[in-house]
Every structure is written in structure tokens, then in C-alpha cells.
Amino acid sequence: MDHQPYIPGMSPADPGPLSRFTPPLEEGVIARWLPLHAPPGSWLLDPFGFSPRLVLEAARMGYRVLVTVNNPITRFLLEMAANPPSEADFKAALADLAVMKKGDERLGVHLQSLYLTTCEKCESQIQADLFLWRKGEDVPYARVYTCTQCGDSGEHIVRTDDIERAKKIAATDTLHRSRSFERVAALNDDDRFYVEEAIEHYLPRPLYFLTTVINRLENLNLTPERKRALHALILVACDAGNTLWGHPSERPRPKQLNIPNQFREFNLWNQLERGLGLWTETASGVVVEAWPKKIPESGGICIYEGRLKGLAEEVKKEIPIAAVIGSVPRPNQAFWTLSALWAGWLWGKEAVEPFKVALRRRRYDWAWNATALNAAFGHMFDLLPLNTPFFGLVPEPEPQFLTSVLTAANAAGFGLHSLALRTEHDAVQLVWRRGEHLKRETNDADIEEVRSAIHEHLVERGEPASYLHVHAAGLIALVETHALKKRNQEFDEALRATQLVIQKALEGDDRFIHHSSGENVDTGMWGLKTPQHGYRESLSDRVEVAIVTFLQKNPNSIYLEIEDDLYPRFPGLFTPSKAMIYAVLQSYAERSGAAWTLRPEDVAAARRNELNNITAMLEVIGTRLGYGTSKEDRNILWQEDGQVAFAFDVLASALVGRAIHETPHSPERTILILPGGRAALATYKAQRDPSLAARMKQYRVVKYRLLRALVEVPVLTRETFTEQIMRDPLEKSTAQLMMF
Numbered sequence: 203m204d205h206q207p208y209i210p211g212m213s214p215a216d217p218g219p220l221s222r223f224t225p226p227l228e229e230g231v232i233a234r235w236l237p238l239h240a241p242p243g244s245w246l247l248d249p250f251g252f253s254p255r256l257v258l259e260a261a262r263m264g265y266r267v268l269v270t271v272n273n274p275i276t277r278f279l280l281e282m283a284a285n286p287p288s289e290a291d292f293k294a295a296l297a298d299l300a301v302m303k304k305g306d307e308r309l310g311v312h313l314q315s316l317y318l319t320t321c322e323k324c325e326s327q328i329q330a331d332l333f334l335w336r337k338g339e340d341v342p343y344a345r346v347y348t349c350t351q352c353g354d355s356g357e358h359i360v361r362t363d364d365i366e367r368a369k370k371i372a373a374t375d376t377l378h379r380s381r382s383f384e385r386v387a388a389l390n391d392d393d394r395f396y397v398e399e400a401i402e403h404y405l406p407r408p409l410y411f412l413t414t415v416i417n418r419l420e421n422l423n424l425t426p427e428r429k430r431a432l433h434a435l436i437l438v439a440c441d442a443g444n445t446l447w448g449h450p451s452e453r454p455r456p457k458q459l460n461i462p463n464q465f466r467e468f469n470l471w472n473q474l475e476r477g478l479g480l481w482t483e484t485a486s487g488v489v490v491e492a493w494p495k496k497i498p499e500s501g502g503i504c505i506y507e508g509r510l511k512g513l514a515e516e517v518k519k520e521i522p523i524a525a526v527i528g529s530v531p532r533p534n535q536a537f538w539t540l541s542a543l544w545a546g547w548l549w550g551k552e553a554v555e556p557f558k559v560a561l562r563r564r565r566y567d568w569a570w571n572a573t574a575l576n577a578a579f580g581h582m583f584d585l586l587p588l589n590t591p592f593f594g595l596v597p598e599p600e601p602q603f604l605t606s607v608l609t610a611a612n613a614a615g616f617g618l619h620s621l622a623l624r625t626e627h628d629a630v631q632l633v634w635r636r637g638e639h640l641k642r643e644t645n646d647a648d649i650e651e652v653r654s655a656i657h658e659h660l661v662e663r664g665e666p667a668s669y670l671h672v673h674a675a676g677l678i679a680l681v682e683t684h685a686l687k688k689r690n691q692e693f694d695e696a697l698r699a700t701q702l703v704i705q706k707a708l709e710g711d712d713r714f715i716h717h718s719s720g721e722n723v724d725t726g727m728w729g730l731k732t733p734q735h736g737y738r739e740s741l742s743d744r745v746e747v748a749i750v751t752f753l754q755k756n757p758n759s760i761y762l763e764i765e766d767d768l769y770p771r772f773p774g775l776f777t778p779s780k781a782m783i784y785a786v787l788q789s790y791a792e793r794s795g796a797a798w799t800l801r802p803e804d805v806a807a808a809r810r811n812e813l814n815n816i817t818a819m820l821e822v823i824g825t826r827l828g829y830g831t832s833k834e835d836r837n838i839l840w841q842e843d844g845q846v847a848f849a850f851d852v853l854a855s856a857l858v859g860r861a862i863h864e865t866p867h868s869p870e871r872t873i874l875i876l877p878g879g880r881a882a883l884a885t886y887k888a889q890r891d892p893s894l895a896a897r898m899k900q901y902r903v904v905k906y907r908l909l910r911a912l913v914e915v916p917v918l919t920r921e922t923f924t925e926q927i928m929r930d931p932l933e934k935s936t937a938q939l940m941m942f
């Protein structure tokens with residue numbers, strides 16, 4: 203296997219609508235992969251239709267993308283992303299809704315009145331932004347607002363009028379609950395129970411809000427574009443209206459329909475308004491057609507609503523697929539169940555029908571995932587020419603997800619050509635090719651093969667790795683030996699066996715050390731007990747050297763250029779994390795606009811000067827304290843009676859691991875001296891590498907600054923010197939750095 207460098211992209215500035223359910227992918231990745239593997243204008247297939255943005259990016263590059271989608275909400279997201287209504291249509295649709303009558307009131311006024319609350323400070327009647335609830339209670343406990351009258355803002359305990367208002371809406375709940383149910387399934391439907399259960403994730407107020415708005419849809423005489431715009435805004439409110447918004451919480455990505463212990467109830471009128479900004483894309487529209495209508499050679503999206511199975515024969519005859527792209531789906535019971543519900547609310551029962559199975563299933567395990575993926579890969583095997591490349595992204599790559607994906611593809615005749623992994627927070631980038639045989643010979647898993655693959659990975663890495671990394675190294679060994687799944691073996695059995703092989707490989711080898719506070723193999727990090735096969739410089743040290751070398755040659759580089767230089771040097775499983783790159787940049791460089799340049803003091807010539815100064819100071823101080831001083835390679839030695847009292851290793855870098863390895867002197871006599879700007883980087887490295895941290899603990903590490911201060915002290919004794927160097931802990935210099 204020839205592992206490709208990780209392709210860097212940009213985090214999207216705006217994550218877009220329903221972003222907690224769409225795959226978190228970087229932008230610009232597929233745009234860089236595609237031109238190398240398929241000429242523009244050619245046909246691509248996305249068999250999963252999971253990421254609207256991925257498809258859109260390919261279409262904008264001038265490709266024709268055939269997408270299979272069976273989730274009506276995902277389909278809607280894709281059509282909206284490709285060809286959104288104009289901002290004017292969004293605004294007009296919302297305005298039309300607001301002026302409808304509800305009794306004597308305007309609908310907009312009525313719906314906003316549901317969220318009225320009294321300002322704690324000035325007693326004005328204002329809109330709450332959200333209410334806070336505790337699971338199982340029938341009234342909220344707090345509200346959050348910003349007063350439009352006096353500016354008071356924040357979280358406040360609810361008052362009587364908030365409680366009364368919530369109770370009043372709850373009194374009519376049964377009616378609205380049954381209305382919202384009837385849009386999704388008929389009364390005598392077998393799935394009635396499941397629909398009701400899904401609706402349980404809506405509180406009375408949001409449910410009242412949504413049913414009121416949705417019931418008005420038919421009475422509104424809107425153009426098709428405005429209707430689409432209004433559907434899009436309501437969809438945002440549907441997502442904001444459920445109880446899956448834990449409080450406090452940073453970036454929730456729910457997978458299961460579980461009600462958090464504390465959660466937020468958003469002001470849904472605000473959410474409709476927020477939708478305006480979420481949906482309006484600035485870029486030009488992209489052609490979207492429904493299969494079997496074709497799209498022009500200049501690119502576009504052709505949507506097949508259904509499963510790949512129904513398409514294979516026709517595609518094979520009519521459409522030459524040049525490459526496959528796709529964000530590999532992971533089970534999401536929350537999103538899939540809610541999608542069925544929302545489709546019913548927005549478009550009625552018929553729209554739910556093809557996706558109804560999603561309502562019934564509660565638990566999706568990895569074996570289910572692997573079986574479903576394997577079926578998709580099997581259909582693709584049928585319709586693709588030999589060797590067709592498949593660029594797959596695996597977002598949120600937990601180890602079992604990765605096992606599932608690789609097993610499914612391998613068992614359907616797809617050969618893995620590359621696996622590039624950055625961190626557990628980034629999508630894994632995979633390249634497969636359609637192989638010659640759907641079913642080929644399989645072998646038994648060989649623990650020794652897995653063990654030596656993991657060992658080799660750790661030796662080459664030169665530092666401990668996350669469990670995900672060693673797991674991936676093990677999986678690659680199993681892919682290469684065709685030992686992920688035996689013929690006729692069920693997927694659940696195969697996945698269990700793989701997990702066990704990797705576990706046994708790690709646990710049964712005393713060369714490995716587990717840095718973890720947990721018992722399970724899949725926690726913490728794995729490393730090697732003692733460096734074997736000679737010394738291998740750690741990955742983070744090599745990354746530091748590579749970045750500094752690059753910046754010396756290329757001042758004023760933007761971050762993406764640094765990644766571009768770096769990733770090909772560290773391909774596959776060795777891809778450095780963004781946190782590591784930023785830690786090095788913050789230590790050595792400064793940013794002006796988007797461009798990074800080495801700090802003046804970190805340019806090579808200035809550093810050499812500084813090294814000479816520090817060396818001279820050490821000689822001065824040593825002499826004053828009555829030691830004989832001498833030089834030995836990088837070290838300055840202080841000696842007495844022919845014995846080394848102190849050996850100073852003066853570094854310009856944060857390559858502490860290398861310095862410790864190279865020094866011939868004992869830890870208690872060795873003092874490592876770093877520039878102050880390097881201290882945070884050294885600390886960062888120790889925090890992410892427990893074995894380095896343990897080694898560093900044995901040594902004294904001080905900053906240049908201390909020596910400069912000591913040389914100024916008029917009366918310096920050996921005692922005060924020792925005292926001072928003990929008192930300069932590195933940890934103090936830790937800046938706010940990302941950890942991984």
C-alpha cells in the first residue's frame with residue numbers, strides 16, 4: 203500500500219443548516235483530489251449522498267455527479283445547497299407568513315407572543331431567546347434574553363408569568379400532538395407508536411409553534427420558490443425545536459434520541475429569522491436534475507432518489523463513472539428518525555414512505571453499518587469498471603467505525619490503496635480501487651502480523667500514538683493479508699474477531715506500553731517501552747524541524763502552504779495534527795495577516811549569535827563559581843577535581859527528546875537550556891507524549907532568560923545558583939495551546 207499524504211482543506215466559515223447532523227468535513231479537499239483522478243466533465247458517483255457540500259464542491263469543479271439519496275431531508279439539503287432561492291424570496295416568504303391572520307392577530311405577532319418574558323431589570327415585556335429545562339419537568343427553570351429596552355442580558359430564573367405561559371400552551375398539547383402525528387402516518391398505521399415516540403422529543407410550545415406554521419402552509423399562496431424557501435426556514439425551526447440541545451454544551455453532535463438532563467428550548471420565531479442567513483449561499487447555482495434526466499457536460503448534480511441497487515444496470519449501460527466520491531455514512535438514529543418526522547411534517551405521508559424504516563429501528567450497531575455498507579459496495583462493484591478509484595471520507599473516525607468501513611469495502615472486492623489519518627477529530631481519507639474479484643480468497647488473521655505492523659508503526663513514529671492510530675495500523679495489516687472477514691462469516695462475528703486480534707496483539711507483547719488511566723485497550727495512548735532498533739527521532743521533533751526549515755526558505759507562507767509542504771513528508775498515519783503545527787508556529791514564527799514568518803530572533807544567524815552569548819555567559823558564571831569550564835560538542839562542562847559537576851546543553855530548538863538521548867552525562871548533572879519562546883512548545887510536546895514527559899522529569903530544563911539574570915547577580919554562590927535553576931519550571935510558560 204502506498205499511503206498518500208493527507209489533503210488539507212479549510213474548516214467551513216459557516217457550517218450551514220442542520221450542521222450538527224451533516225458530516226463535519228473540510229472544504230477544498232475533494233477539489234484537490236479530483237483533477238488528479240478524473241477529467242472535468244466526467245461522471246462521478248456519490249453512492250451515499252451524505253454530504254451536500256462534498257457533492258456541491260465536485261459539481262462546481264465542473265464534474266457531473268450522480269448521487270443516490272434515500273433520505274428526503276438530505277435530498278432537500280442537497281437541492282437547496284445547489285440552487286437556493288434568492289434572499290428576496292426568503293424574506294418575502296417569511297413576511298407572507300407573518301402577516302397571515304390568527305384570530306384577530308397577525309400570525310407573526312401571535313407566534314412571538316409565545317416567548318414573551320419580563321425583563322428582570324426594567325420590567326419590560328420582551329422576547330426570550332431561549333428557555334432552559336430540566337428533563338422530566340413540566341415547566342422551564344430559567345430563561346435567557348437580551349432586553350431590547352435596557353440591555354440587561356443573560357440567564358435568569360423563570361417568573362410566574364413564564365410558568366403560566368408554559369402551562370397554558372401545555373393544556374392544548376394533546377390536540378397539536380395528534381395533528382403533528384397525522385401528517386406523518388395514518389391512524390391505523392403499524393408505525394404509529396414509533397412516530398409518537400419521536401414526537402415525544404418536542405415540548406408543547408415548539409410543537410404548537412410548528413404545527414401552527416405547518417398547517418398554514420396550504421393556505422399560503424406562494425410561488426414555488428418562496429414555498430421552498432419557507433420549507434427551508436421551517437426545517438431549521440424543526441431542528442431547533444426538539445429537546446436534543448443539551449445545556450450547557452459546546453458543539454453537540456447527537457447520534458441517539460436521548461433527552462439531556464438539562465436542555466434548551468429555543469425561541470422558534472428567532473430561529474425562522476436565523477434561517478435566512480443560514481440558507482442564502484453566495485456562490486452561483488449548480489444544475490440539479492432528477493434521474494433519469496441528464497446534466498450538461500459543464501457539470502451538475504443528478505439525484506437518484508432511492509438505493510444504489512435500483513440503479514446499477516442502467517448506470518452500467520449509460521454512464522461511464524470515472525471516480526467515486528463520498529462521505530461514508532455512520533449510523534445516526536437521531537437524525538434518521540427526525541428526518542422521517544420532518545419529511546412528514548413538511549411534505550406529508552407520501553414523502554415519509556420510502557424512508558419509513560428509519561422510524562422503526564432504534565439501535566444501529568457497527569455490524570448493521572458494515573452490512574449496509576457492504577451491500578452498497580457490492581452494487582458499486584457491479585457498475586464500476588475495473589480499477590475505478592474511490593475517494594472516501596470517514597468523518598468522526600472512531601476505531602470501530604473504521605473497522606466497519608474497511609471490512610465492508612474489502613469484502614466487496616475493493617482494494618485499499620491509501621489511508622491518511624490525522625486525528626480522531628478529522629475525517630480519515632481513504633482511496634480504494636475496484637478490484638478484479640467480488641469475492642477473493644481470505645486468510646485467517648495472524649496476530650504476529652498485526653503485532654509487527656503496530657510495532658513498526660510505533661518505531662517509525664518515535665513517540666506514543668493514540669489508540670486510533672495503532673488500531674488503524676493493525677487494520678491495514680489485516681487488509682493487506684485479506685484477513686478482515688472470512689467468506690460466509692457474518693459481519694458481527696468478523697468485527698468482533700478483528701477487535702480481539704488487535705487487542706491481543708497489544709496486550710500480549712511486553713514491548714508495548716499502555717499510557718492510560720483506563721483499563722480498556724482503546725483508551726489513552728500506546729508506545730514502546732524502550733526505544734528499539736536504535737533511536738528514532740519523535741514525530742513531533744521531525745515536524746518541528748521540517749516547519750522551521752520550510753519557513754527559513756519560504757518566509758511569508760500561509761498556513762495551507764505549510765501544510766502542503768509538510769503532509770507529503772509525513773503521509774498516511776503520520777499526518778501531523780493542526781495543533782502540533784500551530785504549537786511550532788507559535789513558538790518560532792509570527793503572523794502578519796495570513797502569512798507566517800520566523801521571528802527575527804529565530805532566523806538562523808540570530809540564533810547562532812544567541813547560542814554563542816549563552817555559551818559565553820555559562821563560562822563566565824562557571825568561572826565565578828570556581829569551576830573549570832570547557833566545551834564538549836554542544837555541551838558546556840563545569841568541572842571540579844577532574845569531575846563533571848554540571849553539563850549544560852544549550853538548545854535553540856525544543857528538540858528535548860533528542861538532547862536527552864544524545865547527552866552522555868547523567869540526568870542529575872545535566873541542565874538543558876532553551877530559549878523562552880521554546881518553553882511552551884517543549885511543554886506541549888511533553889503533554890501529548892507521556893514517555894517524553896517521564897524522561898523530561900528527570901532533567902532540569904531552564905530558559906535562556908534565567909542565565910541572563912544570573913550573570914547580573916553581583917554575589918552569586920553555588921547554593922544560590924542551584925536554588926535558582928530549580929525554581930524555573932517550564933510549565934509556567936504554557937500558553938493557551940490546543941492539545942491535539
Ligand SMILES: [Zn+2]
Nearest residue numbers: 321324349352
Ligand atoms: Zn430591560
